[in-house]
Every structure is written in structure tokens, then in C-alpha cells.
Amino acid sequence: MNIFGLEIRRKKTEIIPVQKSISYGELFSHGLPMEMGLKNVVRPYENIASVYKSIKALCDNVPQAKIQIYNKATEEEADDPRLRLLIDSPNTRQSQSDFIQEWVGFYALYGEGFIKKLLSIGQVTGNANLPGALINLDPSKVKEQVDYSTGLLSGWRIGTMTMKPEELIHTKDFNPYNPFRGMSPLKPIDDEVEIDQASLTFNNAFFKNNATPGLILSTPDNLSKDQREQLKAAIEAKYTSASKAFKTLVLEKGMEPKDAGHTTHKEMDFIEQKKLMREEILGIWRVPKALFNITDDLNYATFMGQMRIFWIYGLMPIMRKFEDSINKQIVMPYNPNLYIAFDYKNIPAFQEDFKERVTTAQILSSIGFTGNEINAMLELGFDETSWRDKWWAPFSMTPVDDSNIETLTNPPEPEPLDPVPQDEQPAEAPAKMTKMDATWEAKKAQFLKMFLKNQSFLEDKFESKVTRYYMELRARYLKLPAEQLRGLFIDINWKEQDDKLEKAIRPTMLEAIKIGVSIGEAVLGKRKHLPDESFEHRVSSYLQIRMDKLTGLNGTVKTRLEDGLRTALQEQIQAGASLQGQVDAMYGAIRDFFNLSANRARLVARTESAGAVNGGSMLYYDNEGVEKKRWVTAHDELVRSSHRACEQEGAISISRQFVNGLDYPGDQANGSAEDVCNCRCSFMPVVE
Secondary structure (H helix, E strand, C coil), X not given: CEECCEEEEEECCEEEECCCCCCHHHHHHHCCXXXXXXXXXXXXXXXXXXXXXXXXXXXXXXXXXEEEEEECCCCCECCCHXXXXXXXXXXXXXXXXXXXXXXXXXXXXXXXXXXXXXXXXXXXXXXXXXXXXXXXXXXXXXXXXXXXXXXXXXXXXXXXXXXXXXXXXXXXCCCCCCCCCCCCCCHHHHXXXXXXXXXXXXXXXXXXXCCCCCEEEEXXXXXXXXXXXXXXXXXXXXXXXXXXXXXXXXXXXXXXXXXXXXXXXXXXXXXXXXXXXXXXXXXXXXXXXXXXXXXXXXXXXXXXXXXXXXXXXXXXXXXXXXXXXXXXXXXHHHCCCEEXXXXXXXXXXXXXXXXXXXXXHHHHHHCCCCHHHHHHHHCCCCCCCHXXXXXXXXXXXXXXXXXXXXXXXXXXXXXXXXXXXXXXXXXXXXXXXXXXXXXXXXXXXXXXXXXXXXXXXHHHHHHHHHHHHHHHHHXXXXXXXXXXXXXXXXXXXXXXXXXXXXXXXXXXXXXXXXXXXXXXXXXHCCCCCCCHHHHHHHHHHHHHHHHHHHCHHHHHHHHHHHHHHHHHHHHHHHCCCCHHHHHHHHHHHHHHHHHXXXXXXXXXXXXXXXXXXXXXHHHHHHHHXXXXXXXXXXXXXXXXXXXXXXXXXXXXXCCCCCCCCCCCXXXXXXXXXXXXXXXXXXXXXXXX
């Protein structure tokens, strides 16, 4: 007959297994032979470096994702103190991270995991249905017991202790050859792992015995046993071990050396064999080479790509197995309305993914999807708000609904501006504008189109860099130890952060200033030839002024975020939350703060790009000796009243300030945030 994959024949009263040497008693009292055991290599995690590094990589990365409790109906985070306590402290000796690390290590190595559920007082008295503690068991020490009459699992045995199936949470990988046990990922490459270990053993023996292959010593005379032992001992004492290699060998009369004919290291190609074995082992757990310090052809983008694949195809399937087992055997019996899941939002490998989703969100927004629709579709994690139920038209940020859709899709002609006095008309149209009428209105329309095109391009570049900076700062905050957060001791070097922000933004800021100069040349035409060195010095000085202003963002982030952390901590203390609850709330405050930074990045990008371009133009006009200037608005309903007043002011001396106190739109040196932030205005020279 065939029982569980074993062909068994009866011979009188004796059971004889054909494929495996196992007795009837061993089969049904101690269980089937373990499928995860390797026949050739003992303790691979300890003896094979590639196995150790792979399992270690899995275990070390798991704590980046924390377990959260969710409500099945709303899919929102839920607060259940009892379940939270069990998850955060599974037993008296392990934290959540330690417990999950150990479980993942066992599962990755053996293809299965066992968790022992210890009874709680509530379970004993019938008042609660949560275990008192959870303890991981070593799968190599667990044996299954099978009921011969039914072919079903009847229990588990560890040493002399027997447990019922419901006392353990058993999670296993697919194994077609044993319905009760998982299969070790190393099982299919047992022979390859043995080769890897054998090569290490060979090399170890090579360097311990000699640095060259052994020799055969021959003599025509017969040696006594004592002579042979003395000769062997003398040679080993003088020549054995790598440090004694290549010493001169002196032979007694009549002794002749002969090559033993060993294959050389080069012929055995150990290095290539090691690489091949390493590739096989890495492939099992999908561990990136970068974690092995193998950095060939590696840059930041490829590294993050490798890490994302590692998480998606290596770690997350194992963690999903853990989630399903805990939900089925612990959470469901306790409260069927809840479930637990790992939170992957703060995994560094997925931060680039978040950036890509934000970019996708912008595209979806431009074609008519509302903020709340995009938030739900891409799982951005923002809170729903009523104003995001409307679609906001790009750039002008006008809310769209049935009442104004016709107006926005078929806008009326803009109101004509007051005619420009004759004495303010340019004497001659610039060469680059000769294809258009040399009137003020035509020049202004062409200029505004050119300015907005360049400013929009720069705005996107600024936003990308500012967003990346915010996300890196967010990750740094989320890595702060819980003790620092609770003590409100934020160990962040803000001088270093200022340097990082400046390094990230300076090239784009300089590009914006130079584009402003180019716009000035296009509008005015280069008529003077001032010393390049002098003008470049003025550009450098202006660049530094704007960078000094920009790094002030860090001061704002520091103040607002620390105020938010302090408030979150105080609220949790007043609510009587546990220490872990306090820390979770503070980490939540960090996430909320930086989730909103995506909107702030756009505001910063628009403010800085427009201001830098206008500042560059101002430098050029001043050097060219322009005497008058005029403010130009974007001509829509979002233009500030003070900026309309500047435009209505008409032409003024270039040395004068406009009515709002600014030398030019985006002038941070003289303007307040109300007049500078999010401004899309520009200005033009007026040539007498």
C-alpha cells in the first residue's frame, strides 16, 4: 500500500518500507522523516556564508515593517489594547521585532514555522480568547504524529512532549511530497551546498597542510615503521601550513620526490564555483547582491530597484504567510471584525515607489480625477477632505463643478488692458519678436507665454528635488529610536541638513537665474558687452542670497514638526496611553506632517522658480541700463489684488519699487510671504 508517499509492503507481521528505512513505530509515533533536513550539510546557516548572509538579510529587514491592526469594514486602523499588547510583546523575552525576526528566519531556512500558543488566564476561565503568549519553535525539533486509521495529523511531538494540532500555529511552504511538512528552500540544491562546503574544507586543509599539492617520496630501500614515522613527522613539522610554504626541502640519500598529480587550484576554478553557488543561494531568497557588498555596476537607482524586488518577491510573501496564520488562528477567534497586517509605507525601498505614485497622481489629476479618487486608487495614505471631492483645474487651481464647467472649457476673452502711452512704446521691436506686431499687448502676450513655459519647466525640477529632500528627511525622522521621540530629543544635525538641501537645490536655482538672463536677452537683445567676470560675480552673489533664504525651510520644518510631536505626546499622556501607544502616535504625527509636505513642495517650487527667473532678468536689465519696467500678471481670478495694483501702476523707474514694495515679482529680499509665495507674475522692460 501507499501511505503518505511511502510505498509499504506487508511481510507476515512486519512492515517493510521500500523507499525509506523507517519502522512502523517510527512512522506513526514519531512522524514522517523531516523534509527540510539536508542529507549532506549539517547546520548550513552556521557553516555556509551565503546561507547565513541571505537569512540574515531577511531577518534584519523585517523590522522595518510594523504590524498594525485594522477594522475589516472600514479598512482603517483600529485600537484594541489586548490584541496590541499580544502583538507588541508576544512573550516575556521577545519584542515584536525579535519574535518576527526569529519566525522569518526559521521559515526561510526550513520552509515552515511553528508557534506555540500558551493558554491565558482568560482562556482558562472562558472570559477571553487570546493566548497568554506566543513562542517560536525550532522546526527541526518538531515531529508530526499521524493517525494510521484516518491518515490525518493527530498531533506534534517535541522530545517527550506531545501537543494537539490546535496548540500550535503551523505555517508551511508548498511540499508535494509530504502533506504535513514544508520543504526547505535548500533541499533542491543540497548537492550544490555540499560542493560549496567541500571547497571551503579543501581550501582549509590546503593551507593547513601546505600551500602546494603533496609529494610522494620514494626510495629503493625498505624503511622500517619507525623510520617512516620519523620522516613523516620531520617533514610535517618543517613544511606543513601555509606560513611554511616554499621552504627548501632537503632529502636524504636515495630519496626521490614525485608529483602526486593533484589538480591545481586554477584547474579546479574555485572562484567561479563559489560565484556559481552564491548565485544559486541568493536566487532562492531573492537577496540583492548589494547586501553582499557586491557593487558591480551599482548605483542608487539600481540598488533601490534590487531592494524593491527583494521586498516584493522575497520578504512580502513570507510575511503574508505570517499574517494569514495569525489572522486565522488568533485574530479571527478573538474578534472576526479585525485583522492584522504589516505596514509597508515607511519601507525605504518603497519611498521611490511613493514618488512615482505622486507623479502618477499629478497625471490623473490633470485628466480630471478628484483628489479623493486618486488617494484611494493609489493608496497615498492621506486623509479624505471635502474639498478634494472636486476636480481642480491645473495651474489656476480653479474648482470645477457643473456650475462652471462651461465657463472653464470655453473661457471668455480676457479684458483688454489700458492702452500703453505712445512715449512708452518701444522704439524698435526686438529682433526675436519681429514676426509679431510691435505693440505692447502683442509683446506682452508673447513674453508671458515664454516666461510661463520656462517657469513651468523649472517648477517641475524644483518640486522633484524638494520632494525627494522631504522624503529623505521623513525617513530619517522615522528611524529615530523610540526613546528619543518620547524624550523629545531629536538627534538631527540641522547644519548638515542645510548643506544637503543646498547641495540638492543649488544647481537648479542657478539654472533658473540663468534662464531669467536668457529671457532678458530674448526680450531686450544684448546691447552692451559688460565684463563677463563682473556679471558672473553678481549672479553668484544673488544665487547665494536666494539659497540662504531657501535653507530657512529647515527651520520651519524643525519648529512645526517638533511642535506637532510635543502635542501628540501630550495628548497620548492625557489619554493614559501606554509607552508604545505614545510612540506610535508620534510616528503617526511624523507621517502626517510629511504627507502634507508634497503640497508644500509644489508651493516652494513655484515660489522659488518664478522668483529666481525674475531675479535673473532683473540683473540683466540693470546691467543693460534699462530705465523703466512694468509688472505683468497671469491675468486670472487668482491674481492678488496688490499685484493687480502693481500692473495698473504702469511703467515705473527700474530703481523704484512697485506699490507693494517689491523690486520685481518674487523679490524675497523686500516682500513678505503674502506677496511672494505662489506668485506667477513677471515683469518687462520698457525702452524709451
